[in-house]
Amino acid sequence: MFIALRDLRFARGRFALLGAVISLMTLMVVLLTGLTSGLGAASVSAISALPTEHVALAAPPGQTDPQFALSALPVDTVDRLGAQPGVRAARPLGISTSRLTAGDKTAPVSVFGTDSSLLPDQVRVPDSLGVAPGTEVELGGQRLTVAAVGDETSFSHLPVVHTAIGTWHKIARSESLTGVLLELTADPADPADIGAATGTLVLTREDAYDAVGGYAAEQGSLTMIRVLLLIVSALVVGAFFTVWTMQRGPDLAVVRAMGASRGYLLRDALGQAAVVLALGTVTGAAAATGLGLLARQAVPFVVDGGTVLIPLTLMITVGISGAAIAVRRVTTVDPLTALGASR
Amino acid sequence: MTLRLESLRLLYPDGDRDLVALDDAALTVEAGELVAVTGPSGSGKSSLLAVAGLLVTPASGTVRIAGQDVSARSPAARDRVRRERIGFVFQQSNLLASLTALDQLMLVGTMVGRPREDRAHELLDRVGLTGKEHRRPHQLSGGERQRVGVARALMGDPAVLLVDEPTSALDRERGRQVMTLLREITKESATATVVVTHDVEHLDLADKTVTMRDGRTSKPLADHDLLPARKAPADHPPRP
Ligand SMILES: Nc1ncnc2c1ncn2[C@@H]1O[C@H](COP(=O)(O)OP(=O)(O)O)[C@@H](O)[C@H]1O
Ligand SMILES: [Mg+2]
Numbered sequence: 001m002f003i004a005l006r007d008l009r010f011a012r013g014r015f016a017l018l019g020a021v022i023s024l025m026t027l028m029v030v031l032l033t034g035l036t037s038g039l040g041a042a043s044v045s046a047i048s049a050l051p052t053e054h055v056a057l058a059a060p061p062g063q064t065d066p067q068f069a070l071s072a073l074p075v076d077t078v079d080r081l082g083a084q085p086g087v088r089a090a091r092p093l094g095i096s097t098s099r100l101t102a103g104d105k106t107a108p109v110s111v112f113g114t115d116s117s118l119l120p121d122q123v124r125v126p127d128s129l130g131v132a133p134g135t136e137v138e139l140g141g142q143r144l145t146v147a148a149v150g151d152e153t154s155f156s157h158l159p160v161v162h163t164a165i166g167t168w169h170k171i172a173r174s175e176s177l178t179g180v181l182l183e184l185t186a187d188p189a190d191p192a193d194i195g196a197a198t199g200t201l202v203l204t205r206e207d208a209y210d211a212v213g214g215y216a217a218e219q220g221s222l223t224m225i226r227v228l229l230l231i232v233s234a235l236v237v238g239a240f241f242t243v244w245t246m247q248r249g250p251d252l253a254v255v256r257a258m259g260a261s262r263g264y265l266l267r268d269a270l271g272q273a274a275v276v277l278a279l280g281t282v283t284g285a286a287a288a289t290g291l292g293l294l295a296r297q298a299v300p301f302v303v304d305g306g307t308v309l310i311p312l313t314l315m316i317t318v319g320i321s322g323a324a325i326a327v328r329r330v331t332t333v334d335p336l337t338a339l340g341a342s343r
Numbered sequence: 344m345t346l347r348l349e350s351l352r353l354l355y356p357d358g359d360r361d362l363v364a365l366d367d368a369a370l371t372v373e374a375g376e377l378v379a380v381t382g383p384s385g386s387g388k389s390s391l392l393a394v395a396g397l398l399v400t401p402a403s404g405t406v407r408i409a410g411q412d413v414s415a416r417s418p419a420a421r422d423r424v425r426r427e428r429i430g431f432v433f434q435q436s437n438l439l440a441s442l443t444a445l446d447q448l449m450l451v452g453t454m455v456g457r458p459r460e461d462r463a464h465e466l467l468d469r470v471g472l473t474g475k476e477h478r479r480p481h482q483l484s485g486g487e488r489q490r491v492g493v494a495r496a497l498m499g500d501p502a503v504l505l506v507d508e509p510t511s512a513l514d515r516e517r518g519r520q521v522m523t524l525l526r527e528i529t530k531e532s533a534t535a536t537v538v539v540t541h542d543v544e545h546l547d548l549a550d551k552t553v554t555m556r557d558g559r560t561s562k563p564l565a566d567h568d569l570l571p572a573r574k575a576p577a578d579h580p581p582r583p
Contacts, residue, residue: 002446002453003439010441010479254437257398259426259499260454261419336398338433339389339507 003255004272007248018240019280022319025233026284027291029226029311034292036222037307038300039157043218044209046112046153046160054182054191055093055208056081056200066201066211068095072176073200080198081180086189091116093179094168098140100161102131110155111139113168114181122147124162139163140171156213157300226311230318238322241273245327249337256335265330273323277316285312344409344428344502346372346395346535351404353390353558364390365401366558372535374502377526378563379546380539382555388539389507391555395537396429396505397421408502426455430496430534432506432525437492438480444491445476451498466494470524486517493524497532504534510542522548 008015047055057071075092082090094113099106107129115124123144125131135146139161153160163171182202184191191202203211210216245252252265285308292303353365365387372378380388393399395406397413406414413424425431438447448463467476470490480488489509496504506525510518522538522545529536538549546552554561 002450003441006439006441006446250437251439254433254439255450256422257396257425257431257433258451258454258495259422259424259429261422264454336393338431338437339393339396339398 001268001271001275004268004275008272008275014244015276018237019276019283021236022233022277022280022315023284023287025229025236026281026312026315027288029229029233029315030285030288030308031292031295032222032226032229033311034288034296034301034303034307035299036219036226037302038296039218039222040209040215041302042154042157042300043215044155044212046110046155047205047208047212049151049153050093050181050205051114052089052091052181052183052205054184054202054204056090056180056182056195056198056202057178057208057211059195059199059201066203067213068178068208068211069213071178071211072174073179074176077177077198077200078180081182081194081200084189084194084197086185086187086194087182088185089183091181092165092177093181094165094172094174095155095178096140096168096172096174097156097158098171100125100129101138102129102135105130108158109139110158110160111168111171112155112160112162113165113172115162115164118147118162118164118167120164120167121145122163122167124148124151126150126152126159126161128152128159129161140173142167142171230314233315234318234322236322237273237277237319238326241269241323241326242329245269245329248330249333252330252333253335253338256333257338262331265333266327269327269330270320270324273327274320277319277323281312281315281319284315344374344535345407346370346503346537347405347407347410348391348395349405349407351391351394351406352402353387353394353399354402363558365394365404368404368555368558368560370395370537370553370560370563372503372537374535375530375533376550377529377536377538377548379549379552380537380555380560381541381543381546381552384541386555387558388541388555390558391560392505392507392537392539395503396431397425426499428502430499430501430504432489432492432496432504432509434508435488435512438488438495440480443477443479444472444483444494447491447495448498451495455499457499463494463498466497467491469528470494485512486520489513489517489521490524493521493528497528497534500532501534504529504532504536506536506538508539508541510540510545515544518542519545 057066058073060066060070078090078092081087096111098109098111100109121144123139123146125146127149131146133146133149137144137146195202289303289308292301295301296303348370351365351368354361355364368391380391382388394401405412408428444467445463448466449458452458470493472490509521525538526548551563553563
């Protein structure tokens with residue numbers, strides 16, 4: 001990297017500009033990753049915290065995809081599913097949206113009727129609602145007692161409160177269930193067969209994310225923006241190093257004439273790209289981490305190893321790929337052109 | 344070590360037929376000898392240098408350094424010969440813009456595995472650049488750049504020194520200084536030196552002169568044969 005480092009110092013203006021662009025791109029990719037992850041959690045963290053691996057929803061008419069919001073099953077579905085071969089246990093699941101009032105505070109919440117450890121007219125609420133155990137609250141017209149506080153999860157961007165299924169029926173003013181939680185045996189029958197036999201669709205927890213309103217569209221569009229940013233980054237880095245390598249053509253011809261091997265020049269050029277990329281991406285990721293830690297006090301935002309290191313690694317990978325394609329041409333420089341151009 | 348070019352033929356593709364850049368060209372340069380190559384533009388001077396410097400492979404003929412045929416080797420082996428046995432001085436000095444004078448030499452030092460800074464300083468001193476080691480090319484004059492180029496060519500301790508039109512970008516006096524430096528260095532380092540020039544003024548500094556025409560080399564002439572009227576300078580060693 002003898003030439004690479006000296007070029008970096010000599011053309012520091014140009015490289016600083018490229019580094020700044022890479023840094024901003026990384027900042028955006030890391031921020032979007034944290035936001036995607038945060039919005040995803042706000043949408044489905046209560047589903048990922050369900051106590052069973054599988055959940056059955058009402059099979060929608062036609063070929064449409066199942067949705068929690070549209071799913072309604074008769075109460076006896078629990079027993080019918082429980083009787084299916086391959087099912088070890090089936091429990092009712094009720095999900096509805098309601099309004100929780102405690103004193104003069106009111107908040108919209110998602111109500112999950114799954115917790116069989118709760119007594120009738122008891123509710124378990126997340127910390128963030130700021131209600132102490134023992135407090136009387138009103139939930140969908142029912143007076144309930146806060147039995148426990150904890151388990152911060154959310155569903156469709158609303159904090160989740162838990163009740164027993166009986167209490168849930170009263171709050172939701174519904175005779176039917178939203179779905180059925182299924183525990184399958186270790187060697188389960190095909191979940192599709194279980195669904196077909198009972199007029200339901202049996203989904204894994206992860207597949208059930210897409211049945212939460214807006215989740216798939218939200219994640220899809222954010223992911224598309226991230227992919228576009230990565231592609232643009234590769235193109236920007238590739239374009240920069242294409243121009244840069246062409247400008248260096250005469251210098252490279254001289255160094256080749258002096259006996260530098262192709263590999264020597266290639267390593268030198270790739271090393272240079274790696275230095276710029278490393279500095280740019282790490283700066284951008286560090287800035288994004290700082291901003292993310294501030295932002296997550298106000299918006300759903302996740303800052304952890306995955307949301308920082310994965311996009312950072314991706315940026316370095318696409319950047320190096322873009323640079324590699326561009327600097328490959330150092331190997332095709334003709335040392336003959338170092339001699340006085342005869343034509 | 345002797346540089347010996349034997350019956351070189353070099354063709355460049357040119358439309359339907361090939362252009363003959365070298366046609367049975369030959370040249371022998373002993374260690375410590377400076378041979379000037381002159382001739383009209385397009386006569387094949389640069390081509391001769393390119394073949395001697397292993398930048399192109401001739402259609403036929405051989406390049407021998409110390410008796411070994413180096414022209415027929417693999418590309419990687421030829422890179423190595425260029426690094427370790429050959430020093431180039433280019434027309435416009437062709438220094439790297441981002442490197443200081445010292446680093447121009449240290450680049451060669453690292454490439455040949457001898458990054459000796461004391462040696463680089465010694466060579467820069469030798470070409471009269473003491474105090475200017477840390478200047479970049481744009482902070483040096485044309486003559487100074489050319490002298491850095493000479494020092495750089497020596498950094499790899501080459502057996503063969505190949506010089507392409509070293510005076511073409513310089514005025515008469517600076518041109519003569521560079522040619523004199525090349526002559527002295529050839530004697531001191533015992534390189535086999537080939538200098539392409541069409542500056543007939545400085546041919547008296549060469550031990551032999553070869554004239555090219557249409558890709559062919561003339562029989563070598565000593566400079567007093569070519570320019571009988573010119574008196575040799577005082578530092579000129581006596582000729583056999
Ligand atoms: N890279 C090249 N491709 C095609 N023809 C070339 C090339 N280099 C030189 N030539 C031709 O070869 C001949 C010899 O050129 P050159 O060795 O450069 O002569 P000189 O250095 O004496 O001016 C000229 O006719 C020139 O046009
Ligand atoms: Mg020429």
